[in-house]
Amino acid sequence: MTDLLTPTRKQVADWARLSQKKYRRESGQFLIEGEVCVREALHAKSVDCLLVLNSEAERWEALTRKHPKLLCYRVGPEIFDRVSQVETTQGIAAIGKQFKLHPRKSGLTLLCEQVSDPGNCGALLRVADFFGVSELVLGAGSADVWNEKVVRGSMGSLFHQPAREVADLESFIHKWKGDSLALVAHGGTELAQATNLKQPKLLVLGHESRGLHPDLEALCTQKLTLKPQGDAESLNLVTAAAVFCYALS
Structure with a gap:
């Protein structure tokens, strides 16, 4: 299994603050939850780090192996719940970095x-x-x-x-x-x-x-x-x- 890191208290506190618009603006980060959005964010190279719930670590091992240079943190349910903003989790989340996309050249x-x-x-x-x-x-x-x-x-x-x-x-x-x-x-x-x-x-x-x-x-x-x-x-x-x-x- 891929080696996963343990976050510091400050990191957890910072991630939890991403529920606030002010802190998202100051940090340039945002929270991404769920498999679909996390995979899209990874494909767009807009992820600072991954968060994996302890009990779901094996489930997401293949995903973490695909991104060996990306920091991946393994956390327990208390920490995951503190950061998460959904009632039912898939056990995977990411801390994203904000970006800007240029308008498409055509279209409404x-x-x-x-x-x-x-x-x-x-x-x-x-x-x-x-x-x-x-x-x-x-x-x-x-x-x-x-x-x-x-x-x-x-x-x-x-x-x-x-x-x-x-x-x-x-x-x-x-x-x-x-x-x-x-x-x-x-x-x-x-x-x-x-x-x-x-x-x-x-x-x-x-x-x-x-x-x-x-x-x-x-x-x-x-x-x-x-x-x-x-x-x-x-x-x-x-x-x-x-x-x-x-x-x-």
């Missing part, structure tokens, strides 16, 4: 005014990645992309999908050179009828519950609406984003 740009729910933010990253979105732009007050729930919700897409937070969304939309498309509940052109859209395209989504702020809506060159075919009045933000990304990509 997706702008979200405010996505405060970490689960929704992670799911949006996954949607954006699936449809080859050039960049995901998040407004102030959105969940931190390095939040463990966002990382886990993205199912590894965080390591592929360019994303960033922009404080001044009005300026961002105003400077956009192509069509900026506001997703609105009522009063817009039906998605199926939207034609001759200018590249590059910017899809603008509002807050999860309040919708798009009128000031941002007014800056967009077109307003688009998805007409319901059944009795449900609306879709949640992530589902609506997926439908529009599919149609516009």
Whole structure:
């Protein structure tokens, strides 16, 4: 079996603090949990070290052997629970190092005014990645992309999908050179009828519950609406984003 290290008390304390946005920002690190996300992080070379639960060490031996130069720490359940932010663990976690991805050269740009729910933010990253979105732009007050729930919700897409937070969304939309498309509940052109859209395209989504702020809506060159075919009045933000990304990509 691969030799695994024992962490110091300070290391454990530092890892536990990664639940705080302030400390993530100061340290440049973030917590990664679960097999899928850990493997994606390793593939992206975005891991500082691995944490393996004692009882699961044999299970993850093959994984640790593939990365002999990477520091791997073996910990008991008390320490693992102190660092972990999930109720049910797979016995593997990683301390990641934050990174920046450049926007894809082509594709739709997706702008979200405010996505405060970490689960929704992670799911949006996954949607954006699936449809080859050039960049995901998040407004102030959105969940931190390095939040463990966002990382886990993205199912590894965080390591592929360019994303960033922009404080001044009005300026961002105003400077956009192509069509900026506001997703609105009522009063817009039906998605199926939207034609001759200018590249590059910017899809603008509002807050999860309040919708798009009128000031941002007014800056967009077109307003688009998805007409319901059944009795449900609306879709949640992530589902609506997926439908529009599919149609516009």
